[in-house]
Amino acid sequence: SQKIEQNSEALNIQEGKTATLTCNYTNYSPAYLQWYRQDPGRGPVFLLLIRENEKEKRKERLKVTFDTTLKQSLFHITASQPADSATYLCALFSGGYNKLIFGAGTRLAVHP
């Protein structure tokens, strides 16, 4: 069955460093991959979408890569700040683009 895996352990980094989060998927060939941010008690907020024919996408301090051979996406936050502390979710479309399959998320903590 289709599965999305993200690092289950929290990622702790020092302010100013680059955070790198991993998303691996199996039994699936997605045309799109998305990253969301979720804060405690809130709904997910869309961050970036990357298409299968795009190797890399950037938005301000965020960078996403998409390797369809490895079936992996990497999500980078450069010059991280304590305000970046949140859970980051990887998601793929399934079944004709009408539903998202989410990974369990990776919790990022940026320490001053």
Added chain:
Amino acid sequence: NAGVMQNPRHLVRRRGQEARLRCSPMKGHSHVYWYRQLPEEGLKFMVYLQKENIIDESGMPKERFSAEFPKEGPSILRIQQVVRGDSAAYFCASSPPTSLTDTQYFGPGTRLTVL
């Protein structure tokens, strides 16, 4: 442009009662999705609706759960005879009426607690 609105934000029910969760999509959006998030788990798709139509309910439990999106008014997720295992955060998302939807916009969620 107001975002996706959900109410109530918190709902407490006793076992056997009914829970009704409401979702008003963003203005101009005609596609609504419901997801459930159990503690320490990822979001799981439940149902996808367009106005007056259920398009995909493959993630909905077969019993006690139903959803609708009427011509007028919000989308409703209804859970009959709630059990403790229904305690979760329920999120609604919406997207515009394009053939290929890239992004879904999520509401703040309704946290259901079943006593």
